Amino acid sequence: xxxxxxxxxxxxxxxxxxxxxxxxxxxxxxxxxxxxxxxxxxxxxxxxxxxxxxxxxxxxxxxxxxxxxxxxxxxxxxxxxxxxxxxxxxxxxxxxxxxxxxxxxxxxxxxxxxxxxxxxxxxxxxxxxxxxxxxxxxxxxxxxxxxxxxxxxxxxxxxxxxxxxxxxxxxxxxxxxxxxxxxxxxxxxxxxxxxxxxxxxxxxxxxxxxxxxxxxxxxxxxxxxxxxxxxxxxxxxxxxxxxxxxxxxxxxxxxxxxxxxxxxxxxxxxxxxxxxxxxxxxxx
Amino acid sequence: xxxxxxxxxxxxxxxxxxxxxxxxxxxxxxxxxxxxxxxxxxxxxxxxxxxxxxxxxxxxxxxxxxxxxxxxxxxxxxxxxxxxxxxxxxxxxxxxxxxxxxxxxxxxxxxxxxxxxxxxxxxxxxxxxxxxxxxxxxxxxxxxxxxxxxxxxxxxxxxxxxxxxxxxxxxxxxxxxxxxxxxxxxxxxxxxxxxxxxxxxxxxxxxxxxxxxxxxxxxxxxxxxxxxxxxxxxxxxxxxxxxxxxxxxxxxxxxxxxxxxxxxxxxxxxxxxxxxxxxxxxxxxxxxxxxxxxxxxxxxxxxxxxxxxxxxxxxxxxxxxxxxxxx
Ligand SMILES: [Zn+2]
Numbered sequence: 001x002x003x004x005x006x007x008x009x010x011x012x013x014x015x016x017x018x019x020x021x022x023x024x025x026x027x028x029x030x031x032x033x034x035x036x037x038x039x040x041x042x043x044x045x046x047x048x049x050x051x052x053x054x055x056x057x058x059x060x061x062x063x064x065x066x067x068x069x070x071x072x073x074x075x076x077x078x079x080x081x082x083x084x085x086x087x088x089x090x091x092x093x094x095x096x097x098x099x100x101x102x103x104x105x106x107x108x109x110x111x112x113x114x115x116x117x118x119x120x121x122x123x124x125x126x127x128x129x130x131x132x133x134x135x136x137x138x139x140x141x142x143x144x145x146x147x148x149x150x151x152x153x154x155x156x157x158x159x160x161x162x163x164x165x166x167x168x169x170x171x172x173x174x175x176x177x178x179x180x181x182x183x184x185x186x187x188x189x190x191x192x193x194x195x196x197x198x199x200x201x202x203x204x205x206x207x208x209x210x211x212x213x214x215x216x217x218x219x220x221x222x223x224x225x226x227x228x229x230x231x232x233x234x235x236x237x238x239x240x241x242x243x244x245x246x247x248x249x250x251x252x253x254x255x256x257x258x259x260x261x262x263x264x265x266x267x268x269x270x271x272x273x274x275x276x277x278x279x280x281x282x283x284x
Numbered sequence: 285x286x287x288x289x290x291x292x293x294x295x296x297x298x299x300x301x302x303x304x305x306x307x308x309x310x311x312x313x314x315x316x317x318x319x320x321x322x323x324x325x326x327x328x329x330x331x332x333x334x335x336x337x338x339x340x341x342x343x344x345x346x347x348x349x350x351x352x353x354x355x356x357x358x359x360x361x362x363x364x365x366x367x368x369x370x371x372x373x374x375x376x377x378x379x380x381x382x383x384x385x386x387x388x389x390x391x392x393x394x395x396x397x398x399x400x401x402x403x404x405x406x407x408x409x410x411x412x413x414x415x416x417x418x419x420x421x422x423x424x425x426x427x428x429x430x431x432x433x434x435x436x437x438x439x440x441x442x443x444x445x446x447x448x449x450x451x452x453x454x455x456x457x458x459x460x461x462x463x464x465x466x467x468x469x470x471x472x473x474x475x476x477x478x479x480x481x482x483x484x485x486x487x488x489x490x491x492x493x494x495x496x497x498x499x500x501x502x503x504x505x506x507x508x509x510x511x512x513x514x515x516x517x518x519x520x521x522x523x524x525x526x527x528x529x530x531x532x533x534x535x536x537x538x539x540x541x542x543x544x545x546x547x548x549x550x551x552x553x554x555x556x557x558x559x560x561x562x563x564x565x566x567x568x569x570x571x572x573x574x575x576x577x578x579x580x581x582x583x584x585x586x587x588x589x590x591x592x593x594x595x596x597x598x599x600x601x602x603x604x605x606x607x608x609x610x611x
Contacts, residue, residue, distance in 0.1 A: 080602035086541065087532045091517040140597030147594065170485070170507050172516070175531050176543050179485060179507040180596040183493050186462060187469035187593050194470065210507075212458035213486045218466055232457035232486070233448030237512070241448050251453055259454050 061130035069117035125153035137168025143181025169209020182214035224253035341525035355397030361563035378419030394430035397440025414447035446487030468493035474577035506533035
């Protein structure tokens with residue numbers, strides 16, 4: 001599906017700055033939105049939100065889980081699934097090499113972490129995609145882990161939360177197998193829906209392509225972080241097709257709210273309590 | 285119809301014009317007849333050789349051939365009647381997707397599919413087969429109607445992709461594709477999906493969840509267009525043939541991955557060379573499979589449909605070190 005390299009360059013900048021922890025220039029980071037240099041510790045204290053402009057910066061899946069769940073309650077599921085290379089895909093480097101490099105970079109096996117934990121003492125099933133791992137794209141492992149998560153939530157009657165961050169959508173390197181993960185996860189969600197399960201989908205910067213066009217858009221309640229890039233086709237593809245300038249705020253959380261596709265825009269500091277509120281109203 | 289030859293079909297074009305010249309002759313001698321017979325044989329042989337060895341990029345050219353039969357051609361050739369249903373009752377009537385009642389002999393069905401358009405005017409009206417959200421909403425509403433009244437559903441996939449534009453995003457392109465897969469996975473009626481030309485990523489999958497998924501032999505079905513892939517990996521559309529090699533999207537590849545159930549054979553030299561022949565093959569495929577699916581109780585049908593997509597994907601589960609490969 002459409003990939004949006006513009007957004008990952010922002011993420012990567014931020015990511016590589018993060019790695020320089022301890023070295024002098026790591027004390028400061030540049031906000032990808034307002035371009036101002038901000039004090040890293042202050043930003044981290046605010047859950048990686050820019051102290052100058054309020055832009056919500058990248059957070060890893062692991063960080064996200066600790067932000068949203070009650071401390072020490074997370075139990076990871078299906079941690080041992082790893083991608084293979086069904087197509088024998090290779091561009092500037094082989095997909096196999098890319099996977100190893102991404103694993104090293106992020107400390108993850110693939111682009112999603114799933115499991116169970118508590119939010120304000122209520123047990124939930126939770127999945128978080130990490131846009132730092134091959135742009136948070138969905139290949140067979142992401143699709144399988146999310147499908148298992150949905151199935152377990154169905155069996156155990158748990159509220160389901162999926163926090164999406166994906167600039168890549170369906171992962172090109174696994175071709176058609178990635179595309180079919182969209183149908184697989186969506187079908188599992190349809191069964192979950194029939195069983196009256198509650199699904200809260202949280203969209204973060206960026207949520208694009210095949211991720212936006214599958215599970216991320218299927219929440220009973222859809223929340224989004226402010227100013228996240230969310231959409232089907234990448235802005236570059238659209239620009240190349242229609243050859244006019246794109247409007248301000250196009251494909252942002254605010255744009256989606258205005259056009260009626262999300263329920264609420266939620267600041268990161270309030271995300272946990274807003275999820276808890278929805279579970280209060282709709283949970284069993 | 286005048287034949288438009290693709291560049292790799294030049295040997296076929298040459299033999300054909302040679303043959304045309306000979307058959308125009310007014311007097312027929314036994315020598316001439318023999319010459320024609322031999323030339324015909326050679327033409328068949330050459331066509332077969334070329335088509336047996338198409339590269340993925342050449343297959344894309346065939347799948348996009350401007351004389352290839354489109355959804356409306358099959359509506360006319362495969363079915364006895366077509367009663368079109370318009371509009372999504374929310375925004376508009378997308379011409380890139382057509383839907384309506386039809387009869388496959390005595391069997392009443394709902395048929396839908398992407399429509400690219402034959403000439404430039406029709407193509408612009410149809411956005412070259414790239415549907416907008418209202419198109420996906422329209423076909424979903426009619427599919428629910430079909431399920432309510434027990435009509436089986438047949439979908440024809442032929443799109444470069446869902447339309448990438450401002451209006452499409454404003455009206456929820458991502459959301460409608462997600463919703464269609466979600467709904468189609470549980471629709472209590474048999475569904476057969478056939479990729480007849482281009483299976484362009486989410487735009488294809490938005491009408492692509494069913495009990496049988498088949499591809500015509502020279503169609504392709506991909507996560508991204510070869511041009512799009514080339515643009516990302518090599519920063520230029522010129523590398524599309526290379527991207528086509530990487531993406532493994534031919535009917536043979538997809539059958540191997542367990543993504544499609546069947547590959548429907550095309551006439552010699554591709555569907556565009558013999559519409560009637562292609563339509564007849566497609567028709568018998570649809571009849572045979574509908575007949576089978578109609579005997580399956582709905583609960584079983586839905587369970588099998590779920591399992592079919594559930595199995596898709598390949599990965600390694602470390603401790604057990606076993607691959608889940610499609611069967
Ligand atoms: Zn800022």
